[in-house]
Amino acid sequence: MIKETIEKLEKGETSARELVTHYQDQIKKKDSELNAYRETFDDAFEVAEEIDKKIKHGDTPRALEGIPFAIKDNILIKGKMSGASSKILEGYTASYDATAIKKLREEGAIFLGRTNCDEFAMGSSTENSAYGPTKNPADVTRVPGGSSGGSAAAVAADMALAALGSDTGGSIRQPAAFCGAVGLKPTYGAVSRSGLIAMASSLDQIGPITKSVEDAEIIFNVIRGRDELDSTSLPRQGGASGGLASKIIGVPREYFSLVEGGKEGLDEDVAKKFSEAIDFLKNKGFEIKEVSLPSVRYALAAYYIVMPAEVSANLSRFDGVRYGPREDGKNLFDVYARTRERGFGPEVQRRIILGTYVLSAGYYDAYYARAQKVRYLIRKDFENEFKNVDLLLTPVSPHPAFKIGEKISNPLSMYLEDIYTVPINLAGVPAISVPFGTVSKEGKELPVGVQLIAPWFEESRLFEVGKLLENK
Ligand code: GLN
Numbered sequence: 001m002i003k004e005t006i007e008k009l010e011k012g013e014t015s016a017r018e019l020v021t022h023y024q025d026q027i028k029k030k031d032s033e034l035n036a037y038r039e040t041f042d043d044a045f046e047v048a049e050e051i052d053k054k055i056k057h058g059d060t061p062r063a064l065e066g067i068p069f070a071i072k073d074n075i076l077i078k079g080k081m082s083g084a085s086s087k088i089l090e091g092y093t094a095s096y097d098a099t100a101i102k103k104l105r106e107e108g109a110i111f112l113g114r115t116n117c118d119e120f121a122m123g124s125s126t127e128n129s130a131y132g133p134t135k136n137p138a139d140v141t142r143v144p145g146g147s148s149g150g151s152a153a154a155v156a157a158d159m160a161l162a163a164l165g166s167d168t169g170g171s172i173r174q175p176a177a178f179c180g181a182v183g184l185k186p187t188y189g190a191v192s193r194s195g196l197i198a199m200a201s202s203l204d205q206i207g208p209i210t211k212s213v214e215d216a217e218i219i220f221n222v223i224r225g226r227d228e229l230d231s232t233s234l235p236r237q238g239g240a241s242g243g244l245a246s247k248i249i250g251v252p253r254e255y256f257s258l259v260e261g262g263k264e265g266l267d268e269d270v271a272k273k274f275s276e277a278i279d280f281l282k283n284k285g286f287e288i289k290e291v292s293l294p295s296v297r298y299a300l301a302a303y304y305i306v307m308p309a310e311v312s313a314n315l316s317r318f319d320g321v322r323y324g325p326r327e328d329g330k331n332l333f334d335v336y337a338r339t340r341e342r343g344f345g346p347e348v349q350r351r352i353i354l355g356t357y358v359l360s361a362g363y364y365d366a367y368y369a370r371a372q373k374v375r376y377l378i379r380k381d382f383e384n385e386f387k388n389v390d391l392l393l394t395p396v397s398p399h400p401a402f403k404i405g406e407k408i409s410n411p412l413s414m415y416l417e418d419i420y421t422v423p424i425n426l427a428g429v430p431a432i433s434v435p436f437g438t439v440s441k442e443g444k445e446l447p448v449g450v451q452l453i454a455p456w457f458e459e460s461r462l463f464e465v466g467k468l469l470e471n472k
Contacts, residue, residue, distance in 0.1 A: 098195020170421025
């Protein structure tokens with residue numbers, strides 16, 4: 001935990017060097033099996049030494065002094081390779097720091113390495129990485145979730161104290177839930193996207209994956225804020241903690257009918273855990289109210305139009321000319337085509353094709369324009385219900401971590417994994433995934449998370465109630 005670690009540093013009970021050694025030892029011991037890291041950074045020790053000097057000198061520790069981080073492979077760190085776990089970016093070295101990285105660095109963070117993810121953050125299992133799947137530390141036959149599976153596994157297996165991930169439709173929250181970590185998807189615009197390799201720009205947000213809600217809060221407070229390099233970023237705003245006026249939490253009815261009876265239905269044990277979370281909060285004096293978000297039943301359909309449309313535009317820059325390896329061809333077009341065919345994996349290609357289709361003349365109105373209207377309705381649904389409740393509570397995912405290989409050949413069943421998380425990205429509201437115990441499957445204890453959703457810029461409410469839930 002961040003606070004305790006910094007206290008120890010200050011008292012001289014540990015050193016940044018010792019911390020880096022500890023995590024590197026853990027990585028050496030565990031990561032050949034888990035494959036959470038794509039690369040570890042040798043210069044972590046140099047940074048640690050500088051920090052130790054400062055502390056010896058009596059400098060007051062900064063907010064993240066000496067805290068060792070794992071960084072998702074789609075967030076740029078100056079001078080380090082960054083590849084979004086795609087072959088098309090193999091060998092690409094970042095020429096600048098993402099704004100979130102710059103802010104972490106300024107507060108004393110140490111970067112241990114970059115973590116495996118689904119290629120260009122597209123997926124829910126980390127199996128779409130071009131560099132092999134990451135395994136779930138709780139059961140290595142299962143996926144860690146995705147797309148920030150490497151970051152979540154690194155934190156859960158004690159191979160980093162904290163991590164950054166990115167979340168376009170659930171990629172921070174779902175892997176956090178599968179691995180037993182905390183994952184925060186901030187309000188759209190709260191954290192700069194500068195230096196995040198774009199997937200779908202109107203949905204992407206960078207956020208922390210941590211061992212505790214308090215750690216997520218500390219990191220969020222460091223990385224948030226307006227940034228000139230991202231025109232969609234907004235100044236710090238939102239209520240202070242203690243902002244829960246009425247203590248009313250809504251549970252959206254549609255979240256259950258979405259999966260009821262269907263093949264992809266909510267797992268019984270996960271449902272039981274969710275009821276326990278409701279009872280727990282009732283005992284803490286919260287009123288739990290059933291609410292309705294009628295348009296969320298169309299969220300997944302709208303997401304799988306809006307997202308690929310933006311993906312097809314964002315990924316057009318990877319043509320072998322500006323970044324990464326280049327294939328030879330008869331002419332320029334042939335170079336582009338061969339490079340993209342070789343460089344992109346099947347899921348990325350599927351989404352590019354889908355995206356160009358929904359944006360093409362003749363189909364634009366039927367698909368893209370309609371999906372945008374649905375998105376507006378979803379946003380309105382959240383706005384309406386947040387007039388009556390402080391927060392919403394839902395499961396993070398319909399199941400605990402599934403088996404490696406179980407869903408990879410069926411994209412639709414993989415997409416259904418996102419049913420509880422994508423409405424939040426479409427609306428732009430913040431949400432946190434908090435571990436809430438485990439369920440037993442085939443003799444293994446698998447972590448389960450619950451999701452709290454707040455109105456725009458009310459992250460402080462997520463932290464307040466999240467802290468109660470994690471300490472149940
Ligand atoms: N699993 C979702 C998808 O495949 C979300 C990905 C993300 O949030 N980056 O699109």
